[in-house]
Amino acid sequence: FEDEEEGYCEKDLPKHACAYCGISDPAAVVMCNQTKKWFCNGRGNTSGSHIINHLVRAKCKEVTLHKDGPLGETILECYNCGCRNTFLLGFIPAKADSVVVLLCRQPCASQSALKDMNWDPSQWQPLIQDRSFLTWLVKIPSEQEQLRARQITAQMINRLEELWKENPDATIGDLEKPGIDEEPQQVLLRYEDAYQYQNIFGPLVKMEADDDRKLKESQTQDNVNVRWDMGLNKKRLAYFCLPKANEEMRLMPGDELRLRYVGDPQKPWSGVGHVVKVPNNYGEEVGIELKITQGAPVEYITNFVVEFVWKSTSFDRMQAALKTFAVDENSVSAYLYHRLLGHEGDDLVMKVTLPKRFSAPGLPELNHSQVYAVKTVLQRPLSLIQGPPGTGKTVTSATIVYHLAKQNHGQVLVCAPSNIAVDQLTEKIHKTGLKVVRLCAKSREALDSPVSFLALHNQVRNLESEPELKKLQQLKDETGELSSSDEKRYRTLKRKCESDLLKNADVICCTCVGSGDPRLSRGYQFRCILIDESTQATEPECMVPVVLGARQLILVGDHCQLGPVVMCKKAARAGLSQSLFERLVVLGIRPIRLQVQYRMHPCLSAFPSNIFYEGSLQNGVTAAERTIATLDFPWSQSDKPMFFYCSLGQEEISSSGTSYLNRQEAGMVEKIATRLLKAGIKPDQVGIITPYEGQRAFIVQHMQYSGSLNEKLYQDIEVASVDAFQGREKDFIILSCVRANEHQGIGFLNDPRRLNVALTRAKYGVIVVGNPRVLSRQPLWNHLLTYYKEQHVLVEGPLNNLKESCIQFSKPKKLVN
Amino acid sequence: NGSSLQLKAKKITSEEDDEFVKAFDTLIAESVAQRATEMTKAPAPDIAIPVHLRRNKVLSSTSLNVSNSDGDDENDPIVKNQTTMNFVVMMKKNNKLHFHNLAVPNTSEMALRLKAQEEADRQE
Ligand SMILES: [Zn+2]
Ligand SMILES: [Zn+2]
Numbered sequence: 051f052e053d054e055e056e057g058y059c060e061k062d063l064p065k066h067a068c069a070y071c072g073i074s075d076p077a078a079v080v081m082c083n084q085t086k087k088w089f090c091n092g093r094g095n096t097s098g099s100h101i102i103n104h105l106v107r108a109k110c111k112e113v114t115l116h117k118d119g120p121l122g123e124t125i126l127e128c129y130n131c132g133c134r135n136t137f138l139l140g141f142i143p144a145k146a147d148s149v150v151v152l153l154c155r156q157p158c159a160s161q162s163a164l165k166d167m168n169w170d171p172s173q174w175q176p177l178i179q180d181r182s183f184l185t186w187l188v189k190i191p192s193e194q195e196q197l198r199a200r201q202i203t204a205q206m207i208n209r210l211e212e213l214w215k216e217n218p219d220a221t222i223g224d225l226e227k228p229g230i231d232e233e234p235q236q237v238l239l240r241y242e243d244a245y246q247y248q249n250i251f252g253p254l255v256k257m258e259a260d261d262d263r264k265l266k267e268s269q270t271q272d273n274v275n276v277r278w279d280m281g282l283n284k285k286r287l288a289y290f291c292l293p294k295a296n297e298e299m300r301l302m303p304g305d306e307l308r309l310r311y312v313g314d315p316q317k318p319w320s321g322v323g324h325v326v327k328v329p330n331n332y333g334e335e336v337g338i339e340l341k342i343t344q345g346a347p348v349e350y351i352t353n354f355v356v357e358f359v360w361k362s363t364s365f366d367r368m369q370a371a372l373k374t375f376a377v378d379e380n381s382v383s384a385y386l387y388h389r390l391l392g393h394e395g396d397d398l399v400m401k402v403t404l405p406k407r408f409s410a411p412g413l414p415e416l417n418h419s420q421v422y423a424v425k426t427v428l429q430r431p432l433s434l435i436q437g438p439p440g441t442g443k444t445v446t447s448a449t450i451v452y453h454l455a456k457q458n459h460g461q462v463l464v465c466a467p468s469n470i471a472v473d474q475l476t477e478k479i480h481k482t483g484l485k486v487v488r489l490c491a492k493s494r495e496a497l498d499s500p501v502s503f504l505a506l507h508n509q510v511r512n513l514e515s516e517p518e519l520k521k522l523q524q525l526k527d528e529t530g531e532l533s534s535s536d537e538k539r540y541r542t543l544k545r546k547c548e549s550d551l552l553k554n555a556d557v558i559c560c561t562c563v564g565s566g567d568p569r570l571s572r573g574y575q576f577r578c579i580l581i582d583e584s585t586q587a588t589e590p591e592c593m594v595p596v597v598l599g600a601r602q603l604i605l606v607g608d609h610c611q612l613g614p615v616v617m618c619k620k621a622a623r624a625g626l627s628q629s630l631f632e633r634l635v636v637l638g639i640r641p642i643r644l645q646v647q648y649r650m651h652p653c654l655s656a657f658p659s660n661i662f663y664e665g666s667l668q669n670g671v672t673a674a675e676r677t678i679a680t681l682d683f684p685w686s687q688s689d690k691p692m693f694f695y696c697s698l699g700q701e702e703i704s705s706s707g708t709s710y711l712n713r714q715e716a717g718m719v720e721k722i723a724t725r726l727l728k729a730g731i732k733p734d735q736v737g738i739i740t741p742y743e744g745q746r747a748f749i750v751q752h753m754q755y756s757g758s759l760n761e762k763l764y765q766d767i768e769v770a771s772v773d774a775f776q777g778r779e780k781d782f783i784i785l786s787c788v789r790a791n792e793h794q795g796i797g798f799l800n801d802p803r804r805l806n807v808a809l810t811r812a813k814y815g816v817i818v819v820g821n822p823r824v825l826s827r828q829p830l831w832n833h834l835l836t837y838y839k840e841q842h843v844l845v846e847g848p849l850n851n852l853k854e855s856c857i858q859f860s861k862p863k864k865l866v867n
Numbered sequence: 868n869g870s871s872l873q874l875k876a877k878k879i880t881s882e883e884d885d886e887f888v889k890a891f892d893t894l895i896a897e898s899v900a901q902r903a904t905e906m907t908k909a910p911a912p913d914i915a916i917p918v919h920l921r922r923n924k925v926l927s928s929t930s931l932n933v934s935n936s937d938g939d940d941e942n943d944p945i946v947k948n949q950t951t952m953n954f955v956v957m958m959k960k961n962n963k964l965h966f967h968n969l970a971v972p973n974t975s976e977m978a979l980r981l982k983a984q985e986e987a988d989r990q991e
């Protein structure tokens with residue numbers, strides 16, 4: 051018993067001891083039904099009790115109480131419907147008697163449902179309050195007990211949960227074992243050589259790949275109902291709802307899902323398909339096109355399971371690019387090699403014959419800063435172009451590509467991280483009259499886009515010069531299959547045509563990762579490479595096209611907007627979320643900035659210009675061009691289509707159990723949206739931005755249930771996170787800031803880049819809804835609020851009678867970073 | 868009290884903790900949203916309060932007549948002092964009704980409501 055002195059003793063803990071801290075009072079612990087582990091209802095120094103920490107982090111929902119606790123061994127479930135999702139359960143007391151039952155909040159505890167008049171639905175209170183179980187149901191261990199128990203931080207909890215995913219029997223002691231949880235090496239600003247570069251980025255790419263795989267593979271969904279359909283191409287389509295498709299799975303068109311029928315053990319079936327439709331809103335369907343149409347159990351609609359089929363392709367291509375960069379001298383020019391690694395060197399100006407006219411045929415005339423950009427870029431082996439919102443980045447890029455192609459240095463490779471961005475650029479380049487091929491991943495061939503006709507697979511199909519291929523293709527389309535000899539012939543011909551088309555193109559467009567396609571690696575060298583939206587690509591992603599022979603490299607983007615999405619926190623912390631563009635800026639390469647914006651009403655561009663672009667943004671549109679004269683909307687200042695609508699409603703934490711959202715703000719957002727719709731604005735002209743998934747789902751619901759107009763109208767308004775709006779525009783933007791809580795910050799709206807993106811999406815009007823008192827604590831938001839106040843557009847009151855608010859701001863906290 | 872302040876002061880805010888709070892919010896929102904879109908087909912609850920539990924006088928808890936599923940009442944937190952109030956939880960196990968005593972702090976909203984109700988009844 052020597053350990054006793056140290057207070058906490060690892061040995062002899064009962065099975066029902068808290069797996070985090072070791073507390074084992076039966077009245078204070080709860081078992082997770084899924085993992086069979088026990089956790090206590092104490093929170094130590096974290097924001098929720100241990101059991102809630104576990105349920106949330108491990109995505110578990112059902113629990114059982116201990117047999118020696120006050121209620122005995124009890125699985126917590128709804129008295130009426132049997133629902134076991136703890137996050138939906140709550141007690142409802144009888145009106146006059148000291149009797150309570152456990153009911154789910156919807157539908158059983160809803161106002162209209164309860165028949166017996168003895169119960170009072172308004173008194174429903176959730177089991178989980180303030181992120182712990184009701185203390186009179188599950189005891190909170192005493193302070194003494196908690197202080198004596200193992201002290202576990204949120205970081206440790208997080209790591210332990212991660213460990214359990216690999217090894218469910220791991221204990222907290224395993225966290226200290228060497229090798230576990232080592233931080234990877236940080237990215238550098240400068241690298242000695244490409245080997246060092248590969249040695250640092252390689253492991254980060256691997257970590258990101260592992261995380262991505264784990265996340266995607268864990269997303270199995272049971273009990274899926276399928277709606278069958280048939281595509282125009284005679285392929286079988288399956289539609290179903292996947293609640294996690296957007297936020298957790300980040301499902302993209304072209305991803306592969308496996309659908310399995312499990313309803314009848316005698317008739318097992320499983321088939322893989324590509325996603326052809328992703329849901330925009332909650333409750334919308336995901337659509338997949340099955341690879342093999344035959345045999346699909348279309349007679350059944352229930353009892354399906356959906357799994358994600360993870361592919362390592364993109365990560366493999368990044369690794370391959372890192373390797374090529376390290377071992378292949380010809381992968382980039384010597385000059386670029388040194389500049390990319392951050393070695394000192396002089397700016398090189400190349401001798402080129404500059405075109406007489408800088409604007410390209412088929413595209414709009416360039417403005418002065420665009421001409422400057424084109425001219426400068428053409429003479430330099432490495433350039434960065436910074437395109438703030440609405441400054442005509444795509445037109446500028448397309449014009450540059452046009453001139454590069456005309457200089458006859460060979461084909462130009464044009465890339466961007468996202469398919470949408472590639473398509474937009476492809477469309478513009480096509481307008482200049484150049485021969486463009488859009489190379490798509492095989493898995494995306496079924497998807498439609500505005501530039502489908504430029505896609506390689508479609509160009510092959512429409513090729514008149516190869517009648518034999520055309521015949522075989524027709525046969526294949528009609529019968530769905532070819533004999534093996536025909537199939538072989540078909541493939542040979544197709545490959546030959548693809549190769550011819552690629553060779554004859556002036557420009558090849560694809561995603562960064564797509565440029566690692568084997569069809570391009572066979573003997574292709576691209577001297578000129580342009581990467582659009584490069585600030586949204588990770589560095590290894592950018593390198594995939596770069597190592598295809600770059601002698602002249604143009605990176606386009608805006609490091610003042612959102613960077614690449616990196617899922618793995620460790621890799622992000624180590625610097626994977628910094629783009630190549632950003633690093634080159636830090637190294638002292640000055641980006642050429644486009645300076646005239648054509649999107650926003652001049653009132654809307656003033657703040658972002660001052661705060662994010664040193665006041666350099668000029669307006670290429672006038673107030674009149676961005677004013678809808680007939681619009682009946684109660685702007686508080688008639689010449690300023692913007693205001694900050696003060697919501698003082700605290701976040702609800704109390705009995706309703708809805709601490710995740712802000713009802714008042716949702717109500718205000720609905721009223722604004724309704725007013726816009728009534729004024730004749732179409733739903734697709736309006737975007738609602740909110741940083742929290744909770745609020746997003748709530749606004750979607752609230753508008754449909756409480757809005758006075760037709761439900762369908764509200765359904766067509768896009769409600770999404772800032773990130774989903776990057777690179778796009780809407781006529782009107784409503785921003786709901788939500789987090790009006792004393793204890794938490796403003797979450798990720800305090801990232802200046804995110805705020806910049808949120809404020810620069812709208813062409814005609816912006817309305818921010820939020821709590822000024824809380825928001826003003828952030829220095830950046832304090833600026834914004836002060837600006838709105840100075841403009842007399844900080845308002846409160848009913849929408850049709852807005853009054854200037856005199857609310858006092860809080861003192862901003864010091865900037866941490 | 869003092870010791871609770873001690874723990875509070877020690878509450879460490881970290882990225883992992885913020886992530887947790889966010890994930891918690893999301894989980895609740897998703898659960899609610901999912902229920903709403905699922906259109907769960909549950910029978911409308913029609914829960915009668917058994918006669919022996921009706922007009923259960925809270926303050927005279929000695930008259931409680933509760934059939935406890937475990938058969939032993941030793942652990943039952945029957946109200947012995949003024950800081951808690953006794954409630955009965957109705958539960959179903961294998962479709963059989965079960966009742967459990969549960970001590971609810973006097974300060975909880977539920978207890979306060981019931982007390983106010985009783986007070987009002989007495990005035991009549
Ligand atoms: Zn669990
Ligand atoms: Zn614990």
Ligand SMILES: [Zn+2]
Nearest residue numbers: 128131154158
């Ligand atoms: Zn229920």
